[in-house]
Amino acid sequence: MANLILDERDQQFILYEMLGVEKLCGYEKYADFSRDMFDMILTEAQKIAVEEILPTLAEGDKEGCTLKDGKVTVPACYQRVFKLFREGGWIGMSFPPEEGGQGLPESVKTAAIDWFYHNFAFVAYPFATEGAAHLILTYGTEEQKRKYMDKMVQGIWGGTMALTEPNAGSDLGNMSTKAIRQPDGTFRIKGTKIFITGGDHDLVENIVHPVLARIEGDPAGTKGISIFLVPKYLVNEDGSLGRRNDYEIANIEHKMGIKGSATCLINFGDNNECYAELLGEERQGMKIMFQMMNEARLAVGMQGLASGSIAYLHALQYTKERLQGSSLMEFKNPEAPRVPIIQHPDVRRMLLWMKSAVDSMRALAYFTAYCFDMEHVSTDEAEKDKWLGFAEVLTPIVKAYCSDIGFRVTETAMQCYGGYGFCCEYPVEQFMRDEKIASIYEGANGIQALDLIGRKLGMKKGAYFMNLLGEMNSTIARYKDLNNVRDFAPEVQKAVNTLAEMGLFLATCGKQGKFLVPINNAYPFLMMMGKVVSGWFLLWQAGVAQQKLDELAKANGVDQGNAEAWGRFIKGNKNAAFYAGKVYSARFFAKNILPEVDAAATAIKNEDMSILEIPEESFASY
Incomplete structure (x- = not known):
């Protein structure tokens, strides 16, 4: 049976073909690592996830936790997995080796935990421990580090x-x-x-x-x-x-x-x-705790990604197996054979939306982690500040956008299952139940939106936000003339321009004393920005993928302009099929989802005050 937690080919693509994380090994901080070591770690992460963590998902949900005589007992199935987890050194992977960690780059650690976060009920135990240990590592006295750190990183405490x-x-x-x-x-x-x-x-x-x-x-x-x-x-x-x-x-x-x-x-x-x-x-409690809060917010974004990923892959498999209805081309023929529902347009729409959502969320999460890596290794202060700025602005997007979109992916996956998806005998209803909390805890998403417009956009007098826009524009310029990418690059560019315009609009409202306009529209703006950022990452992936497709076409003597021959080649070549999927995913998102950016911008510019002006008595007549 295929692994249905995440698409490991997609993980490899983002890490190595898109971000090039193996280049981190050229820096002194990560000189002891290599791509082979990264791959070995990810293989082990996949192994423990598939063989140990995934099987406890439904069992842990069914058994739950109990409180008796002031003591909490967790699902019995967690005991073995936790022991294997801590013995495998999965807690504190990016901690310095002298503090019990492996010194792993944040981007590779993020890819490793991508395998685990589908079962957040379980991984919350070791990773809450990691966050608390990191606080002690950063702010604790030598005595506190000696007393607590070692046993926490080992998972004994x-x-x-x-x-x-x-x-x-x-x-x-x-x-x-x-x-x-x-x-x-x-x-x-x-x-x-x-x-x-x-x-x-x-x-x-x-x-x-x-x-x-x-x-x-x-x-x-x-x-x-x-x-x-x-x-x-x-x-x-x-x-x-x-x-x-x-x-x-x-x-x-x-x-x-x-x-x-x-x-x-x-x-x-x-x-x-x-x-x-x-x-x-x-x-200094709030300042100190915000280190852990920011880590937790990135973790919650990973929960959204992982929940969406496992839900999408389960829905994809189900739609390939579930026979219902005839082919669209034979809908008038009562004798036509039943076909897998993946052949039906509305199901394909849902699948392609889920694919584009998961592809972009994974890129967003991994890139944000990579920004921290680059901040750590950069010696030039301006370069270091650039990468820190990217991470600062993107963190509330990772938390809020990924948690909300992750939930919507689980909901859409349930729709693909039809009535069976609503039944406990099938896994998607648990994916959806488990994911809903992500938009609420570690700072509700409305709070993340206020953080974005109230703090992050104005950091360094807006330089961090402008640098991010510049990075988006640079990516578009790099790939916009490629075959196939040129078909949708203008839509992505338009969305980026709209985001820049809306950032200026909200700043101007603030300067004019109309501070309620950005506050009222904080969440719509965050979700709008999340879509633009997603469009950027999808175009970036499509650009890399199209270059690979061009190489494959040349090496195999296939004319991309010959639709029939090219179609046969894609179906018969796994790499070509994967890369083509990246291009289709980006095109779909640009053509079908990014137009929503204009609608959101129009709504924000209306400066409507209805949400504040309506009397409380007018919400309902009870």
């Missing part, structure tokens, strides 16, 4: 991110959890946190919670927030575990999806003895 409170979700400045300073320099935490992923479980011996809290006497709002390390078990001088810390798992949420992930409500300090250590400097 776990980690979380404890931010949200009942009355402080997106508005973290309103939190009430407090930290009481002790004579010995430690603190005691008191308060309640909710929706804590992996807040407790039986996969590890200890769990370290980075907790946002306000030191007594510090100012209100986000400026007064600090961050603390709260271990489940205190750690003795010799590294052994001491007393159980003073916090209680009061509840686990019963969710629509990701049921194998324990989402906990934690009461800290009911007995006023919840030990905590300050991480970093006082009143």
Whole structure:
């Protein structure tokens, strides 16, 4: 049976033919790596994903988590997989070797975890741990690193991110959890946190919670927030575990999806003895936590990509096998044989949209990770800043666009299955349930949109955004005259021009005091920008693919202008079929999806205030 998690040929194409990540090995930071090593890592990622992680997807969903006597038990099937996962060194892959990691480039790490994120309920445990460990690596004292880091990176201990409170979700400045300073320099935490992923479980011996809290006497709002390390078990001088810390798992949420992930409500300090250590400097909690939040947002974008990928490939296989109706050319013939539904135009429309969505999301996620790699290896400050700028602007797009489009792909995959897709006996309904949360947690997508227009577009006086537009224009110029690409390059160029125009329009509105216009239209603008960025990546892929097709045609003596001969060649040559798929995907998106950019721009320029002007009483008459 074919692998239905992701298209490994697409992964190889984006990494090596599009981005050229093997060139990173020419830099000192990654000199110990080679393409062969990257391929070996990805092969192992595929192996554990197909053989171990995927089989626990449905089982973990069915069993879920349980809370008994203050202890959380995860699905039993996770125990073996987690052991294999941590023994395989999949936690902290990009950490420095001296800190227990492999020093892997972010782009290759991203490709590896692309294999895992279809089962986010499971991978949330090790990767929340990685995020918490990275905070300690960046901001912890040498003592804290010695105490916690090694066992967290090994997966012996776990980690979380404890931010949200009942009355402080997106508005973290309103939190009430407090930290009481002790004579010995430690603190005691008191308060309640909710929706804590992996807040407790039986996969590890200890769990370290980075907790946002306000030191007594510090100012209100986000400026007064600090961050603390709260271990489940205190750690003795010799590294052994001491007393159980003073916090209680009061509840686990019963969710629509990701049921194998324990989402906990934690009461800290009911007995006023919840030990905590300050991480970093006082009143720098939000700045410190945003490192983990940005990593989490990229991870959630990967969840959207992975959910979309597995849903698309399952739908594709189903439409090749499901017989229904006759060929369009024989619809009047009652004796015509039944055909696979992939032959029907509306099904092909859904499939090609899903393909273009997944192709572009994968390129977006991998490119953003590659930007961090290039920032790390660049020695010229202007070059370093350029790559950082790309990553800064694209991060909210990765999180929000990929999570929303990933969900829509799962929904479209269900449509391809018809009524069977709505039934639990088929996998797509779980793909859809598991993916929905991605647009909500780690900063709801509306918040991502406000971050984009309120911070990212204006960074360096707009230089980061303008540099990204320049990169898009450069790509179009490089490929626009190629055979086939020239057919849709004007549509992509028009969309990029519209994006530039709308960025200026929103900035002008702000300068004129009409700040409600960009705020009201933040989400439509983000989704519009996501489509433009997707069009850019698809054209980039199509350009590379068309050059490969030209080489194949020349090497095999095939005339691309002879439709019949070229069609036979594509059907008989896997590489040619793959590359042709890239061109068709880009053309479809440019011709059928990018026109929506103009519509979105028109709506934004209307400056309509209906959403603010309508009285609350007018929404419904109850």
